[in-house]
Amino acid sequence: MSKMSVEKIEDGVVVSMTYLLVVDGDEAGRAGEDEPLEYLHGAENIVPGLEIALEGKKVGDRVQVTVPPEQAYGEYDEEEMDEFSMDEIPGSENLELGMIVEVEDDDGYIYEGSVVEIEDGTILVDFNHPLAGKTLNFDVTVIGLRAADEEELEHGHPHSLAGMFEDEDEE
Numbered sequence: 001m002s003k004m005s006v007e008k009i010e011d012g013v014v015v016s017m018t019y020l021l022v023v024d025g026d027e028a029g030r031a032g033e034d035e036p037l038e039y040l041h042g043a044e045n046i047v048p049g050l051e052i053a054l055e056g057k058k059v060g061d062r063v064q065v066t067v068p069p070e071q072a073y074g075e076y077d078e079e080e081m082d083e084f085s086m087d088e089i090p091g092s093e094n095l096e097l098g099m100i101v102e103v104e105d106d107d108g109y110i111y112e113g114s115v116v117e118i119e120d121g122t123i124l125v126d127f128n129h130p131l132a133g134k135t136l137n138f139d140v141t142v143i144g145l146r147a148a149d150e151e152e153l154e155h156g157h158p159h160s161l162a163g164m165f166e167d168e169d170e171e
Contacts, residue, residue: 006145009057011042014158016144017054022137033143040148043156047072050138057142067136076133081116084123092123101125 006013016036021029031037039045041054049071053063069075082103086092089101099115103125117124152158 006147007058009041009054009142009145012148012153013041014146014148014152014160015039015041015054015142017140017142019138019140022139023131023134028131028136036143038158038160040152040157045157047136049136050140053138054140054142059142059145061142063138063140063142065138065140067138069133069135072134072136073129073132076128080127080132082113082125082127084125086121086123089123095123 009015016038017031018033018036019029019031020027037046041051044051047067049067050065052071053065053067057063084103089095089103095101095115095118097115097118100112101115101123102110102112104110111127113125113127114130115123116126148158
């Protein structure tokens with residue numbers, strides 16, 4: 001499939017869009033026409049609630065959608081917290097509240113979490129997504145559509161996002 005234009009948003013289409021994201025009355029994200037967000041529809045590149053709302057839309061369409069937590073980053077889970085001793089986290093002497101840390105489990109998987117407490121040689125890390133439990137309010141305008149090429153379909157993302165996905169070698 002070539003990078004030809006398509007008429008509407010459906011699986012296998014690379015979508016270019018501008019958006020404003022508002023959470024709890026505050027701006028939480030934005031992409032303008034100078035640097036639009038691109039994603040591969042149907043590949044779970046964006047939250048499910050927004051992807052569903054964009055299905056079938058065309059260039060020029062504006063979508064305002066409220067996405068509940070269960071269609072975004074899920075509910076906040078109190079059990080997604082874990083305590084670590086200072087010696088378990090490299091560079092822990094320089095940590096501050098709110099900083100993001102990476103920890104590796106016994107199987108070699110790496111997880112990112114936010115430092116929420118530092119006390120008596122112990123660090124409490126929250127592994128919830130920062131927007132877990134939040135309702136997301138999107139104002140989106142579709143500015144471009146094209147068919148994804150075979151490599152993009154295989155990789156599950158548009159190549160304009162090089163560097164954001166592990167299978168890309170580019171920076």
